[in-house]
Amino acid sequence: MSTPFDPAAVIAKFVDNVAPFDPNPESGPVAVVGVRTALGEGVFAVGDHVIRAMCRALEQYHDPEDRGTCAECGSRRLDENLHCPDCGRLHGILGQVIAEHARRVAAADEPAEGRA
Numbered sequence: 001m002s003t004p005f006d007p008a009a010v011i012a013k014f015v016d017n018v019a020p021f022d023p024n025p026e027s028g029p030v031a032v033v034g035v036r037t038a039l040g041e042g043v044f045a046v047g048d049h050v051i052r053a054m055c056r057a058l059e060q061y062h063d064p065e066d067r068g069t070c071a072e073c074g075s076r077r078l079d080e081n082l083h084c085p086d087c088g089r090l091h092g093i094l095g096q097v098i099a100e101h102a103r104r105v106a107a108a109d110e111p112a113e114g115r116a
């Protein structure tokens, strides 16, 4: 766990930072966002501009543990060495070198038919 923080306070700050740039501040709230944790709670009635900004921020979030998808089995749990614990495939430079070597070995064993 990271250090404790108050999500309600974070959302309040986000609203404060973005709301002044609403091009139509008179249009009123279009969404209600609420959060309640052990540290506090907040309910925010926000306009179109703020809720769109909030969604854009969420869509842009990239988890530091997210290292992509396994090209072999589609698993999303690649470890820090880009190794897939589900099927054993290695990604990244080392993974490519190993995969190319395996392909060359396999190709050497195969009859040459079907190759351009």
Ligand SMILES: [Zn+2]
Pocket: 070, 071, 072, 073, 074, 075, 084, 085, 086, 087, 088, 089
């Ligand atoms: Zn895999």
